[in-house]
Amino acid sequence: MKRVCSFVLSASLVLAAATSAAEPTEADNANARALFKEGNAQRDKGNVDQAIELYRKAHSLQTSPIPGLQAGILLEQKGDVLGALEILRDAVRMPPFKESPNTVAARKEATDLIGKIEPRVAKLYLTIKTKSDAIAIKLDGADFNKAMLGSPWQLNPGKHTILLSANDDEIAKRSFTMTDGASNYMIFEVEGTLSLQTTPGAQCAVEGKPVGATPATIDHLLVGSHSVTCRAANYKDKTQTFTIEATKTTPVDLTLDPLVVAPAAATTPSPEPTPAPVPPAPPATTASSDGSMQRTIGFIVGGVGVLGMAGGSVFGLMAMGKASDANNNCPTSTTCSNQTGVDDRHTAVTMGNISTVFFIVGGVGLIAGGVLIFTAPSSHEAPVKNVSVSWVGNGIAFGGSF
Numbered sequence: 001m002k003r004v005c006s007f008v009l010s011a012s013l014v015l016a017a018a019t020s021a022a023e024p025t026e027a028d029n030a031n032a033r034a035l036f037k038e039g040n041a042q043r044d045k046g047n048v049d050q051a052i053e054l055y056r057k058a059h060s061l062q063t064s065p066i067p068g069l070q071a072g073i074l075l076e077q078k079g080d081v082l083g084a085l086e087i088l089r090d091a092v093r094m095p096p097f098k099e100s101p102n103t104v105a106a107r108k109e110a111t112d113l114i115g116k117i118e119p120r121v122a123k124l125y126l127t128i129k130t131k132s133d134a135i136a137i138k139l140d141g142a143d144f145n146k147a148m149l150g151s152p153w154q155l156n157p158g159k160h161t162i163l164l165s166a167n168d169d170e171i172a173k174r175s176f177t178m179t180d181g182a183s184n185y186m187i188f189e190v191e192g193t194l195s196l197q198t199t200p201g202a203q204c205a206v207e208g209k210p211v212g213a214t215p216a217t218i219d220h221l222l223v224g225s226h227s228v229t230c231r232a233a234n235y236k237d238k239t240q241t242f243t244i245e246a247t248k249t250t251p252v253d254l255t256l257d258p259l260v261v262a263p264a265a266a267t268t269p270s271p272e273p274t275p276a277p278v279p280p281a282p283p284a285t286t287a288s289s290d291g292s293m294q295r296t297i298g299f300i301v302g303g304v305g306v307l308g309m310a311g312g313s314v315f316g317l318m319a320m321g322k323a324s325d326a327n328n329n330c331p332t333s334t335t336c337s338n339q340t341g342v343d344d345r346h347t348a349v350t351m352g353n354i355s356t357v358f359f360i361v362g363g364v365g366l367i368a369g370g371v372l373i374f375t376a377p378s379s380h381e382a383p384v385k386n387v388s389v390s391w392v393g394n395g396i397a398f399g400g401s402f
Contacts, residue, residue: 023097024063032063039070048074056087065091065106072113081120081156088114122178123152125185126162131220134166135190152183164188171223172246192244194218194228197253202230217249228252234259234335261336291376298372305365312358319351 024032039054055071068091075084088110096103127150128135137144140160144153157180164172172188196204198214205211206228211218214230221244229239235256242252322344329341336342 024061028061029063032058032061032067035061036067036070039067043070043074048078059087059091062094063097064103065094065110066102067091068094069106069110069113072110076113076117079156079158081117082154085114085117085121088117120157120180122155122157122181123183124155124160124178125150125152125183127185127187128164128190129187130190130222132166132191132222134222135171136165138163138165157182162186162188164190166222166224169224189246190223191220192223192246193249194221194226194242194244195249195251196228196230197251198230198232199253199255200232200235202232202235202254202256204228204230228254230254230256232256234331234337259335259337261330261334261342294376295373298369298374298376300369301365301372302369303365305362305367305369308358308360308362308365310358310362312355312362315351315355315358319348319355322348322351 035054035058039051039058042048042054043051052071052074055067055074058067059071068087072084072088072091075081075087091110092107092114094107124139126137126144126148128137137146139153139162144162155178157178159175159177161173161175163170171190174186174188176184176186178184194206194217196211196214196216196218198204201214203210203213204216206218206221207226208229211228223244223246225241225243227239227241229237231237235258238254238256240252240254242250244250326336326341326344326348329338330336330345336345
């Protein structure tokens with residue numbers, strides 16, 4: 001009863017199509033007969049593939065269901081049940097322009113063969129557990145329609161291969177065999193988890209994508225090789241490659257190396273300058289007994305002292321500025337986050353030393369100049385016979401004979 005209903009339905013479809021399809025020309029009929037005849041010859045020689053191709057061409061001219069029937073028979077014998085079903089169904093639906101006993105018999109045989117072949121079709125239910133859109137699927141070398149994931153995908157009985165890839169890298173491959181009418185439920189696990197630890201705690205990124213501070217657990221990573229980069233203040237960045245396995249947790253523990261801060265160059269205290277003794281005043285004469293020469297020398301020495309104090313002030317301010325810059329990049333007295341901080345710290349120390357020398361020279365000059373000026377005799381005073389200035393301990397001593 002089921003076959004009768006199927007035949008009636010097919011006949012109804014044929015009649016409906018006949019009202020819209022154009023009737024083949026005599027040339028179409030002649031070409032179809034020639035192709036069919038050549039197909040029979042190739043079939044008899046055992047050239048099945050060539051025969052199928054010739055039958056397909058004759059069938060495409062839509063003159064008779066017979067070439068389609070013959071192609072379907074050969075395809076079914078080769079194991080291509082899906083290809084056989086496709087052309088057999090098309091042969092049954094072909095409009096009956098000039099129906100004959102042979103074409104009627106061909107339609108019936110095609111309908112019977114469809115009923116025989118359909119139970120042989122295998123079905124694959126494919127599931128891929130991933131949240132990534134980068135997965136590409138190939139079934140027997142052809143792209144698989146992702147919209148059919150989880151739904152029955154018809155296959156010929158026989159051997160098949162599924163290949164999964166991401167960014168052109170193969171991540172999974174599986175070969176399997178489908179028997180007649182079998183249903184195969186296949187699941188691919190293509191993700192794993194990363195457990196990330198660092199010493200010290202750091203900010204990290206996997207394949208350039210930030211994953212936050214450590215310790216961290218990163219899920220839904222595709223199987224295969226990945227890289228992680230971590231960084232922390234006052235430490236060198238560190239990158240490591242790791243491999244994710246399906247459904248497993250991969251531990252990665254990184255130890256970052258501290259930045260090496262070059263120690264400040266050892267400085268030795270500048271030797272305390274010993275001021276040259278002020279030359280004794282010349283013997284009192286009528287030309288120099290008023291002390292004008294001594295006062296002149298005092299003003300010169302005092303001027304040198306003023307310049308020294310000014311230089312000490314300038315270099316002192318520069319040293320303070322560089323020290324402030326260094327503090328921005330050096331959180332402690334021994335560590336700096338970058339080379340700029342190290343350079344600023346060295347410059348601050350050097351300028352501070354120069355400032356100290358200038359202040360010492362300036363102080364000595366001012367004191368010595370003041371002594372010379374204020375001890376210079378007036379025209380009515382006896383000339384100073386000897387004046388000396390020297391460094392004693394942490395101070396300056398001066399003296400003279402009058």
